[in-house]
Amino acid sequence: xxPRHLFQSRPAAWAIAAAFVLQGxxxxxxxxxVTVLAKDGQPLxxxxxxxxxxxxxxxxxxxxxxxxxxxxxxxxxxxTSVIPLGSEVLFSNLDRYDHHVRGLPAGxxxxxxxxESGFTLLLPARVDGNKPSSAxxxxxxxxxxxxxxxxxxxxxxxxxxxxxPWVVKTNDEGVATVDNLPEGPAKVRLWYPRQLxxxxxxxxxxxxxAAVEVTTSITQPRRRR
Numbered sequence: 001x002x003p004r005h006l007f008q009s010r011p012a013a014w015a016i017a018a019a020f021v022l023q024g025x026x027x028x029x030x031x032x033x034v035t036v037l038a039k040d041g042q043p044l045x046x047x048x049x050x051x052x053x054x055x056x057x058x059x060x061x062x063x064x065x066x067x068x069x070x071x072x073x074x075x076x077x078x079x080t081s082v083i084p085l086g087s088e089v090l091f092s093n094l095d096r097y098d099h100h101v102r103g104l105p106a107g108x109x110x111x112x113x114x115x116e117s118g119f120t121l122l123l124p125a126r127v128d129g130n131k132p133s134s135a136x137x138x139x140x141x142x143x144x145x146x147x148x149x150x151x152x153x154x155x156x157x158x159x160x161x162x163x164x165p166w167v168v169k170t171n172d173e174g175v176a177t178v179d180n181l182p183e184g185p186a187k188v189r190l191w192y193p194r195q196l197x198x199x200x201x202x203x204x205x206x207x208x209x210a211a212v213e214v215t216t217s218i219t220q221p222r223r224r225r
Contacts, residue, residue, distance in 0.1 A: 032178045032204065033211040034188055036170050038220040043174025045220070046080040048144070048191040051166040051178045053206065055185075061085065062165045068092065069147075069157065070132075071099045071123065076147055076157025080193060085142050085163045092134040093123035099149050103137065106144035106158060106193070118145070144191050158193045181206050192218050 032051060038044040062084035070077045072094040083089060093099045104118040121135040139145075139161045147157035160167065168176040187201040195218055204212045 029179075030181045030183045030206045030208050030210065032181055032186075032188075032206050033209075034168075034170075034176045034178065035211070035213045036174045036176070036190060037213065037215045038174075039217050040219070041215070042220065043170070043172070044192070044216060044218060045170055045172045045174060046078075046192070047170045047174070047176075047216075047218075048080070048082060048160045049168050049170060049176040049178065050164070050189040050191065051181060051186055051206075052164075052189065052201075053166070053182050053184060053186040055182060057182055060165060062162055062167075064088070066090070069159075070094055071101070071149070071155070074152055074155055076155060079156070080158045080160070080169060082160045082162055082167055082169045083139060085139060085161050087161075088136050088138050089159070090134055090136050091121055091123065092132045094126055094132050097125045098151060099123045099125075099155075100151055101135070101137075102148045102150060103145050103159070104148075105141070106146040144193075146193070156193070160191060183207060188212060188214060190214060190216065192216070194218055194221070 034049045036044040036047045064086035068090045070092045091101050101121040123133045126132045142161050142163040145159045149155040170176045189201045
């Protein structure tokens with residue numbers, strides 16, 4: 001073969017090889033749709049879905065963000081948040097009375113937590129004509145966290161601090177869509193503020209577009225307006 005022809009054929013060969021590599025990468029980028037149902041069979045909103053691939057490869061940590069949680073009408077808004085580890089959260093009091101923000105690990109970890117664990121913020125009442133009082137907190141520990149107010153015991157909120165990109169909260173239809181998953185076997189775990197004991201993980205095989213339905217024993221509370 002003419003060496004010149006051999007030289008000219010190399011770019012085409014490289015292009016074909018690159019195409020195969022890109023196809024392989026694309027094949028690894030799969031999507032899993034998870035539908036979560038409450039005990040009565042109705043969609044369970046604000047459930048945190050955690051997908052754990054058996055072969056995660058080089059998992060990238062989610063990028064920290066700046067998030068905001070408000071206190072309004074004796075509620076935390078939103079009531080449940082999924083926020084990446086290392087993020088800065090701005091807490092704001094929109095009510096015309098004082099609030100605390102007490103953040104502790106959720107579940108049994110919170111029961112055994114020391115007085116120094118978590119964080120406490122004091123947010124004075126909002127004054128007409130002024131910006132609402134606010135304070136920031138950086139989330140430095142992964143996992144679920146419960147929020148409360150010392151002055152108003154009925155106020156409850158939660159944050160799931162995610163150290164994985166595959167953690168998503170369900171919408172009002174009880175659906176969470178988890179993107180950029182590696183194909184293959186995985187398990188789906190759930191976390192919900194009202195659960196006492198975590199239910200067993202659900203095995204699933206992730207394909208290009210996979211779906212799974214998970215039924216729980218959780219009773220969903222009526223939403224306040």
